[in-house]
Amino acid sequence: MVFTHAPTEVDGAVPSPTERARDLADRLVRPTAADRDRDRRWDPALFADLAAAGVAGPLVPRELGGGGLTATETGELLEALGEDSRDPGLALAVVVHAVLATVPLRAFGTAGQRERYLPRMAAGEWVGAVSLHQTQGAALAPTVTARAGLGGWVLNGEVDLVAGAPVAHHFLVVAVDADGGRTAFVVDRDTAGLRVDDTAGPAAMATCPWGRLVLDHCLVADDAVLGAAGSASTEVEPLLATLDWVFTSAPWVGVMRALTRDAVEGVRERRLFGRPVAHVQSARFALADLATRCELAAGLVRRAAGRFDEGERPSHREAAAARLFVANAARAVTEGAARLAGPAAFSDGHPAGRAHRDALFFAETGGGTEVLRPVIAASLLALG
Template sequence: MDLAFDDELSGLRDTGRHLGHALVEDSVSSRDRRAGWDPSLFVSLASRGVPGTAIPAAFGGGGAGPLAAVALWEGLGEGSGDPGLALSLAAHGGLCGVPIAVLGSRRQRDEFLPGIADGERVAAVALAESTGGAPGVRATRTRGGWRLDGVLPDVINAPVASTLLLTAATDGGRRTAFLLDRATPGLSVRGVEPVVLRTCPFGSVELAGCEVGVGSVLGTPGAATADLVPLLAALDRTLVAAPWLGVLRRLAERAVELAGAPRLARSQSVRLAVVDLCTCAELAGDLLYRAAWELGEMTEAPRQHAAAAKLFLADALPAATRLVAELAGAEPDPVVTRLHRDWPAFVASAGGTETLRAAVAHPLLALTPGGGGS
């Protein structure tokens, strides 16, 4: 396994960093204050290949593997300092676009992927779909397909989306994945103003007697638990986590800058804390890029490595924001203040650290003699 950070990956990370600085950074504060969605910014980033980077080139995407996508989105997170917008982009192109490319029929790929790649068809998904927990929607077979009923809270991009990816409980407690058009009768969306990650649009989706045909099923009926959910979990722990790695690097760079001030430069404790933060950023990068490489190269990537990467990153972010806030002193950096508010959402997403620890622990215990691997 060769994980050398080559010129191609460095170039992609630089590209993401440049786009974040040039297109996103200046408007973050204003969009955050009003919890605003800027469709022109979304389309502008799409025209430069950001959300569609992991979508096959045959459907208008960049055709990049997970490793390259992580590099680009890491750079975007670092350059923009806007994890909310990065979550919106990653959910759209990663959590929705990639599963359609992997599991969708030819008709579904032709219908949905070009619009997702160019940003014209915004896609929505509930991040909780990647945990495999009980779905909030029930699907009942009808003569022509399915009837969907239920409510999905905290759906990323719901207020602005034209396409929704969801799973529903079907026959015998199994789970089936569906692709729905926003205009489907019986589907309604209620936007909510988020408390955190305010540059990402959130909403709840209600399905009341929503009739869909068999062509709305993504993959095999009843197989979402085995096919879609593990894929979403892997994408959440790599592609969706990548902008937060960029955020951690940005915090480390800011800490180095602040620690150079005369009042702090002589402090041994400050120097040690900054070294620890920079080391954490490098280790987080190593873990995340290993998980992304495995996702792209291996038929069945070890789930615990992606979970460990996100867990390490989730544990590093609180300490990083606190350190930079302490070093900034009486004049807090508005970017750091915003990140300090938002990092708990990353830690809690997709089941939180308990789910991540369980994903890491299970294979370890299964390999331990007498460890009760069942």
């Protein structure tokens, strides 16, 4: 799959999607982030503003109402959103909708599926949701089963950690049949037998809406199948894993850069025992470590995103390595920024404290080290 940018006459005459995302993040997202985090509140008006700026469908082709951006440009947009919003939860919700729920439809959807879903998703009218438990395919035990019948399928099971569930119009679900085959489905919220429980959710990423999807003899038609029946393990799931590893990492590059900049300003202003903290060697070393991790993380994510623009997906090893490094860097940078900020960092609503909490959660998703390290090792050893 190649993501290419189709220039138009207005290119350069109006702010780019990245510039618009920065403006909205700075004016609307960041000022309300602490309150929304405390209240665990999703703001549909805020998402509508971001969608109007092109954030909801950057990889959707322009002829289907999207931004038509390249993967590299999309990564830059998501970095900007993370940097200027300092809101990892909202950024995750955006990535799940704009990338994880959208790109598989673009890649494997029928013409009818693409025309039905993608324009409305790009406009922010319909929100797509995906479980972070299902982005790693066969690495995790199946929780949804599928039984083929006359003209359709019956789905049963439960899926936890569904990002966007309470506000979603439809869900990307992978189910396992009696023979062990894996099939991907796009299931609309109003399908009989589908229920959303929005009471469950992690303590972290509080500005992302979470829920559990319950499928109880849920009957879906054959046209709900995404890609070929029984082929999700070779089609949708490998793509979903690389998208997850690369694009959920992109906002964290921006968040880390913003926190590093905040830490620099804080060190310049603070004094310790009458001495400027900027003159303390340990503080200088800490800042150097934060900045180095930020730039290394940015390089890995941008290189992996660029593979999509070269007509290929990043290798699982490359994508997994980027995610593993960014996850470790996010923990280290948010902890370092919080320490440099002092006790205030762990007061209610401080961006460094919130980001540190969210970074610990981020490090455990995407399969965590239990999936990422074996993927990298297997590739190095040519084991598949």
